[in-house]
Amino acid sequence: MAQTSSGGSVAPQDPAAAARGVSRRTQSEIYRAGISGTRPRVPVDADALEAAARKALSAEAFAYIAGGAGAERTVAANRAAFGRWQVWPRPLRDVSARDLSIDFLGARRPTPLLLAPLGVMELARAGADVAVARAAASLGVPYTLSNQASTPMEEVARDAGRTPRLFQLYWSASDELNASLLRRAEASGCEAIVVTLDTHLLGWRTRDLDLAYLPFTRGLGIAQYTSDPVFQQLVRERVRASTGSATGSARSATGSERSATGSERSATGSARSAAGGDENSASAVPAAEAPVRLTAKTIAAGVQIARRGAAVTGSRSVRDNLRSPLPRAAVETFLDVFSTPALTWDDLAKARQWTSLPILLKGIVHPDDAIRALDAGIDGIWISNHGGRQIDQSVPTLDVLPTIADRVAGRVPIVFDSGVRQGSDVFIALALGATAVALGRPYAYGLGIAGEEGVREVVRNVLAELDITVGLSGHTSLAEVGREALRQV
Ligand SMILES: Cc1cc2nc3c(=O)[nH]c(=O)nc-3n(C[C@H](O)[C@H](O)[C@H](O)COP(=O)(O)O)c2cc1C
Secondary structure: OOOOOOOHHHOOOOOOHHHHHHHHHHHHHHHHHHHOOOOOOOOOOHHHHHHHHHHHOOHHHHHHHHOOEOOOHHHHHHHHHHOOEEEOOOOOOOOOOOEOOEEEOOEEEOOOEEEOOOOOHHHOOOOHHHHHHHHHHHOOOOEEEOOOOOOOHHHHHHHOOOOOEEEEEEOOOEHHHHHHHHHHHHHOOOOEEEEEOOOOOOOOEHHHHHHOOOHHHHOOOOHHHHOOHHHHHHHHHHHHHHHOOOOOOOOOOOOOOOOOOOOOOOOOOOEOOOOOOOOOOHHHOOOOOOOOOOOHHHHHHHHHHHHHOHHHHOOOOHHHHHHOOHHHHHHHHHHHHOOOOOOOHHHHHHHHHHOOOOEEEEEEOOHHHHHHHHHOOOOEEEEOOHHHOOOOOOOOHHHHHHHHHHHHOOOOOEEEOOOOOOHHHHHHHHHOOOOEEEEOHHHHHHHHHHHHHHHHHHHHHHHHHHHHHHHHOOOOEHHHOOHHHEEEO
């Protein structure tokens, strides 16, 4: 297809373009703007997108989002796995109309994309979760709200409009808290629960370690917890246990005095101390027992914790929240309960009592675990290695997708993620057996560069390239796309 401004096929002001699918619409929009000298603010090329995000974000935010475990060999392997498949071009098949819709969790969806749960997106932009949800809604793409998001799920539901939403749960050490989070997810209109299984210990994140930066220790990314009545009770009990009073002033939000209760259990006994940690957790953090040296940075961190402490103190005054022990106790309580490395297959049955929503398991990589999930009556499998953030030199997800798809044999939907950067990647994953494909880091980059509009552009670009790949490979709908569309290298 001609792609120059002089070529007729993408002529500016082409009135028919809108009717020709997302690819043609997107190309027209971009090339038309180019005539007046405007280039996309959000780069289309995946590497350029990441480079632009690096410029737009603080060093800590970029490290947290882009980084992986260890030498980041899994991150690279996820990408390299796509290189082992090629798409066969098949002309002369009349592909003038193309349908990208799929059936997923009992509904027809206009596209095969989902947005993966990404925690702490406030690192990229204030108001991130609502911005992402709105962008997703505008393209009919379901949004998976992270347990580590920065806005309470009820507020996202209220402010983002009619977005299809899933809620992602990190199984905490408190079953009362798990039940409460799932109740809230159901009440606030989520369609399904995604239980993430691969983060019961915090991955060895070299970039974050070298910057000595973990957002949760600053009170970021814990809004689902601080807005939860069960969690709030745990925080009050923690403070009471350490000071004899829920409003005592033993420790300030800076935590510069000795943090006393890190290893104590909650008075209810319901919170088992998470010996490990997670995307967030304790053992990786200097919080609980070590005295924190008082520096300008300590004070800045204390103010950040105090600001986010409003949810647990009920006061909007930073001064009050700095004086209150509750915000700091909220961070410590979170670090304590966040995730339990003791979780087993038997525990999963409890989730059925906590919710009537469909349950998907995220973090499945071994085919035997996929079958075990089916045996446990799970409603969907989410193949993921957390984007290479957990184990270095681990199994690339695309390499196991065909085997898992064969063994699952269509009994439940399969969501696929880790390493998806562009539309042709989505095509390959669908051809190898994924029902839906989740986008991760690229939309965080779009968010950092241009907020809600940035997310929309990234998702739209992926859809546009997918649409073109479907057409050029001779298909008119995703239902037709199977392994014969690919050649293994
Ligand atoms: C910054 C960041 C935060 C993440 N937070 C979560 C999370 O809160 N819950 C979760 O299940 N997965 C989380 N993930 C993993 C993603 O859901 C997804 O599996 C991963 O991003 C896919 O890899 P990719 O981004 O390389 O495509 C996070 C990933 C990133 C990059």
